[in-house]
Amino acid sequence: MKTGVRPSRRSVLASALLAFAVFSAPAGLVAQTADPLPSWNAGPAKQSIRAFVERVTQQGGADFVPVAERIAVFDNDGTLWSEQPVYFQFMFALDRLKDLVKANPALAGQEPYKSALSGDPKALAALGEKGLLQIVALTHAGLTVSDFRALVLDWIKTARHPRFDRPYTELVFQPMLELLAYLRANGFKTFIVSGGGVEFMRPWAEGVYGIPPEQVVGSSGKTEFVLDGDTPVMRKLPEVEFIDDGPGKPVGINRFIGRRPVFAAGNSDGDQQMLQWTTLNAGPRFGLIVHHTDAVREWAYDRTSHIGKLDKALDEAPARGWLVVDMKTDWNIIYPFEKK
Amino acid sequence: MKTGVRPSRRSVLASALLAFAVFSAPAGLVAQTADPLPSWNAGPAKQSIRAFVERVTQQGGADFVPVAERIAVFDNDGTLWSEQPVYFQFMFALDRLKDLVKANPALAGQEPYKSALSGDPKALAALGEKGLLQIVALTHAGLTVSDFRALVLDWIKTARHPRFDRPYTELVFQPMLELLAYLRANGFKTFIVSGGGVEFMRPWAEGVYGIPPEQVVGSSGKTEFVLDGDTPVMRKLPEVEFIDDGPGKPVGINRFIGRRPVFAAGNSDGDQQMLQWTTLNAGPRFGLIVHHTDAVREWAYDRTSHIGKLDKALDEAPARGWLVVDMKTDWNIIYPFEKK
Structure with missing residues (x-):
């Protein structure tokens, strides 16, 4: 009876531990069986992302990147969510x-x-x-x-978006949510690096993108600390402190993160220098541009748009090997609410 | 035979998974048996630290703090390593x-x-x-x-320290290394928030303290990004950008971390506002001051020191409930090299 009970107890223990181990396994240890990027159509874009992640996580491989160095940076407006008719x-x-x-x-x-x-x-x-x-x-x-x-x-x-009559946070890109989760599941630390205000993004970025406040880099105004009696107060001042756009993006990355990323995603000329800083470096690097090509499901714009102008970076992409994602053909759904 | 083999296999599996689970367990799930703070003498200081950590990690307890909110900030000079005869x-x-x-x-x-x-x-x-x-x-x-x-x-x-003739990184405080590790083992994210230069600390903070570059907040000079041909360059400019000291510390915490910490440790009046910002808040909070009281093993100084002056914050400590650590009596060793 004793020996009959033990295996059963062990079996329960083993199952519990297995469940626990799977739940808490360091990224990359759990085999990916289901498609981690279901909203991406099969094709070169999806393929190149998966190939890159597999290369840099292949222990002992020539392109292996240690977990601590797996820094991925994402622009926000136009890259993680829409930005029309205006930011x-x-x-x-x-x-x-x-x-x-x-x-x-x-x-x-x-x-x-x-x-x-x-x-x-x-x-x-x-x-x-x-x-x-x-x-x-x-x-x-x-x-x-x-x-x-x-x-x-x-x-x-x-608040509701004028065209879609939905909360703005429903206008996030489902394929990019999947990409964020896929990178994190493979040991990447994901950061937002946006021209938007850091105080505007932090309150909801964790719930919507899974990106905690300390991983949000953005433009900021000056603030001052004062002790009002026994109450410490942090007050916003009407002075610009930092514009996290264009050449400001690599500056912000250097200041806030202190490492050069291995993966960067943007959608406009404001992301050009971030893409350069990330990809023009030794070792495997990935640059991605979201190209807004779908006037029906989202918006179509690039070189002449007053918001999210994509011109120089689009010209530079082929020579640098940056992936230009065509929203219309590469994404089978754009917003989470399109899911059936 | 079959039933005789199974338990054994399961036992091996269970052991392997157990080892794995212990290795990868989210902080706080593994019972602490060994003393996590062996360089701290038994007494009220050690006791209050342990009691705090136990309270905030007690699932379902009144003072439970979710892992995401377990932000701990540490001054560097005089708090994690020595700062005499000069920073x-x-x-x-x-x-x-x-x-x-x-x-x-x-x-x-x-x-x-x-x-x-x-x-x-x-x-x-x-x-x-x-x-x-x-x-x-x-x-x-x-x-x-x-x-x-x-x-x-x-x-x-x-380089070698003039008094000890040892590399400067050997002059880190063993009890504080244990405290950092203890907090991290309990789900805290540990940050440096120092008046020192961020570019000076980041290169070695990960190896010495286990704190990655993106968790180091410090003073900084301006930098500029330029593309030199195909080489992106980040150049340091001779202009001060931010002094992360005094009221600058909560400003830096707000800018870089974006959450109010629940634990702060410092050693001088330069840490006073960081301690206020951390502890004068709802919920359980811990403020710690390292008081340099050991002229034999380290240095003894406070109110009149030209480096690490501790005067106002020392006066404020009792009313705020900040723990004042007496290096001489609370720490049985100061530097790691004192270990037998």
């Missing part, structure tokens, strides 16, 4: 501007607020970087970091 | 200054370089923050980030 953070700023106008109606007559509030896409486009920054500065400054966070979370929960 | 980064800058003088002898006659090179401790002390920054700026700027990294690594390997 979603600007839609947030615009909604906040409307609230500010209620308290101070005179603002509505002043530029660039007047154009921004007109709702005219052409007027919006004409604002340019400077006008956008001015509106972001007005609507983001003077708050504490925690009040701002609360505003962002409230907006993310309640 | 070790300054010893590095001084050695580099000597090399620069060989190439440009006129520097030796100019202040503050003249005082710095005199070797007179009083002259060194008289340089003040401004003189030190000037020397650091001269000796650190104009290099690429990768050349600077190589210089740091070479210095870390070859």
Whole structure:
């Protein structure tokens, strides 16, 4: 009886441990049986991603990259979620501007607020970087970091995209969510490196992308710390501290991450230097550009777009070996809500 | 026979899985049997650390903190390693200054370089923050980030501390190494948040402390990205970008980590605001001050020291409930080389 019981106990123990081991196995140890990228159509794009991940995780292989060095960086606007008709953070700023106008109606007559509030896409486009920054500065400054966070979370929960009438966080790219998860399952640490505001992305990036706040690099305004009685306060100041765009992206990567990535994904000329910094380096490296080619399911734009202009980086891609993903042909679904 | 073999196979499997599970277990799941803090003497300091870690990792307990929120921040100079007779980064800058003088002898006659090179401790002390920054700026700027990294690594390997005649990295505090490991074993993510230069710490922090580059926050100079032909270059500029000290520490924590820590350790007034930002918050929080009280094994200094001045934070500690660690009585060894 004793020996009859033991194996059974051991079997239970072994099963429990096996389940536990599978659950907690370091990335790469568990064989991938199911397709980790089901929203990617079979073809050279999907194939090259899988081949790269297999090469760099092959212990003892010539291209093996130790787990600590598996740093993957992703632009956000236009790469992980949509960015039309205008960066979603600007839609947030615009909604906040409307609230500010209620308290101070005179603002509505002043530029660039007047154009921004007109709702005219052409007027919006004409604002340019400077006008956008001015509106972001007005609507983001003077708050504490925690009040701002609360505003962002409230907006993310309640605001709806004008074309799709869905929360903005439903306009994330399903194939990119799969790519993030696939890389993480293979020991990569995934970072956002975005021109967007770091305080705007952090509140929801963990829930939506599985990327924790400490792995979000973005543009930032200055902040100051003050002790108000026994309450420490972190206040946002109306001064730009860092623009994490273009040549600012490798600078931000160096400052915040301190290692050169082995994988970078972007979609516009603002990502060109990040792609250069990542791929023009010894050892296996992967550069990916999301090309917006699907006017039906998403938007089609590149060289002349006022948002997400993709021109120089598109020209540079072939010589550098960057993968240009054609959304229309490479992705069988774009948004998670298209899943049947 | 069949039933006789099975248990044995299962037993081997179970053992293998058990070993694997222990190896890869998420922090906190494996019972701690051995003392994780052997270099800490039994007493209230050690007890309070252990009690805190047990409380916040107790699933279902009132003070449970989810793994994602277990952020622990550590000052470096004077908290993780010694800082006398002057911050070790300054010893590095001084050695580099000597090399620069060989190439440009006129520097030796100019202040503050003249005082710095005199070797007179009083002259060194008289340089003040401004003189030190000037020397650091001269000796650190104009290099690429990768050349600077190589210089740091070479210095870390070859330079020796004047009092102990040992590499500087042997002057790390064994009890703090144990504390870092203990926290990590319990699901904490450990960060350095130091007034020291981020580019100076990152090259060796992973090997010495187990803290990867992306978890090192520090002071920084500006950098610029340029593409030199097909070679991307990150160059250090002679402009201060950020001083991660005093009120700069919570600002740095907010910028780089984006969450408020639950555990902070420092040793000087430069850590006061980091301790406030960490501990003056809802939920269980721990603040720790390393008090340098051992003139025989290390150094004894606090309120009037030109390096690592501990005055206001020491006065504030009792009211805030910060643990003041007395190096002389709380630590049975200070440096790893004291181990028998």
